[in-house]
Amino acid sequence: MALSAFDRALIAATQGGLPLVARPYEAVGAMLGASGEQVQERLAQMLQDGLIRRIGAVPNHYRLGYTANGMSVWDVCDEQAAELGPRVAALPFVSHCYRRPRHLPGWPYNLFAMLHGTSRAAVAAQAAEVAALLGQACRSHDILYSTAILKKTGLRLKD
């Protein structure tokens, strides 16, 4: 799906956030020479097409009390990754789960699952549940805790 000129302008106008005014879609429309209704209609279509995941608030999870955030990484046998990946993803404390390439010899891990807890002990307990689920299909794993957010801006289209 290619972006129209209007789409690009709409993304550029809202990628940093919606204006905090009573009629935000009208305010965005005013920037683009469109009505609030046109903006709402296009956003609704983008939501339906999956071009927008959701419209909402992005919390800084540290500030919500989730001070332990670990990228858990697993060396899962390739033949079983397709079956096990969705099961790991379905665990309630896993927020993102992907299969990604290994970089051997230093990086044998191909399954990535983000874990979030109020302490590292809580995250370690979550990782133990993942390990139990993967069983023999997993050869090794690691947890990379995030120790600082260096940047978090989201998408920025170039002009």
Add this chain to the structure above:
Amino acid sequence: MLTTEDARLIDHLHGGFPLADRPFAAVGQALGWSEERVIERLHQLLAQGVLTRFGPLFQIERAGGQFVLAAIAVPEERFEAVAAQVNAFAEVAHNYRRSHALNMWFVVAAESPALAQDALARIEAATGLAVLAFPKEEEYFVELRLPALRQPGAPAGGTPWH
């Protein structure tokens, strides 16, 4: 930690902001708040950094774009300087320090895979450090939907996991 009221607002807004002429009024109605109060609290939560952003989350891959996770092993003494170099790229959407020899993990978001590759190459050139790319091969689930934790002793109000 948040007040119970702010936690209610954040939990409510995580799920989906209405497409309506006056969406903040609609949110207020659901929470029993005034439209002005919803807007005012959002202002505050953004200013305090409790929320990093409020608005549409674009999934640019649906329009031919690409997000690529990448990592660099940065020598400790150069960490801050390299972070500044990497963050200066508009294509870098997130960047985290992590406890590992690969201590810097960032996400490049670009309108096409070619532009993403180009950005990674330019980051490698700018820092003089090897950039390992971890493009996703399969996405199993993506939904960061953590319940906002209440202050200790505050009434829970609502189910934590939606």
